Amino acid sequence: MAAEALTRPQPLAPDLLERVLGWAALALLAAALAAIMRGHASWGAVPPAIWLHLGTVIVALTLTPVILWQRRGTRLHRRLGYVWASAMFVSALDSFWILETNHGHFSVIHLLSAFVAVQTPRLVLTARAHNHAAHRRTVRGLVIGGLLTAGALTFPFHRLLGRWLLG
Template structure:
């Protein structure tokens, strides 16, 4: 006869991952991430004539944010609480942290200073580690809230604002 202590971690993961349902908002964010990733890809392809003039720092920024955009749907639409989700989640945190750090080397405007969008980079740098911390402590509600907030603000809203106002990706996309 099995007792409560005979329950394996695999069983706990299966039960736990089934109990976390994907919401409409999460599906919306997942598809928003895919849409933004596609826009970045199309812009980069269309901007091929300028590739040699783009600094390495910007290429690294594009690569790290593209990784986060690609991982987001897998995390939001896939099974949660399982090993794959944890591994992809840590990769997402590293990618977002790198993206935020790299953004401080990207200066725009006539003054060459930081823009208002860099506020989201500061938020990402403080909240990405908290996201991992909440997950590690199994604070599911805090983890979910932090993840959705980061995806909405630091990834999608910040990502959207890289296209208008004559910015490089916007120029390339409309080329």
Template sequence: MSVSVQPLIQAGPTIFSHAALATCALALGIWQMLAAKGTPLHRGLGRVWVGVMAITALSSFWIHEFRLFGPFSPIHILSAVTLVSLPVAVRAARQGNIAKHRRMMRILFFIGVLVPGAFTLLPGRAMHAVFFGG
């Protein structure tokens, strides 16, 4: 398998920056899941992850490769849910409801990073071309 970022560059700045942000969210999310919780590093990287997730979700609204509902697709529903859920998850941590915070962040990682990321690997999408050519 030969990986090339050329398809992302050719897709334009919106898709390129969205993919870069999503890749950062994936890496930070994995780190946060595996690293010690409650530490200053966890809190600091958590703030960064929330910001990256919010910008990634927002940027998705300028991507219209699959149009099922006007200019939008089902993935845009996940973006909207992500934008609503991020502050709720942060508030849970600030209020000391760590169980709710943990549960929401895991769900956000799944529906905001993993599920949309899997869809980007479908044929015809830029990330499919990055990893599989074509």
């Protein structure tokens, strides 16, 4: 067992991109929470699918810096990673029931949902296979495309969080 511990690769430390992605996730989380608080008068009119979506996205945004900035390969990293991946996957699937913005039809942002729904299982599989390079690329793609880009697109264009935050 000692020989196995010696041959095990050392966990990758967060690089500059991962530190920036963590801070970007915190900034988006702060904007989303501020929007939600400002929109309290309208909470009763919000469909359950949107509340589920907001909840899962808040979990993912909260865990993103924690997971990206901590030591890799630990039991905590794996457990938080499963929670993060589950939140991302549920958020992606749930988004297909959110059709208010485009008059009952899918919008361009749903392409990001499809991306997340496909890439999240890949994320788990690459981690379980110890394919660190593919896992890291998939994490970065999901954070940049599925979390930060999709999240930033919820503020303009008269979308719910944008209306709540910007009035």
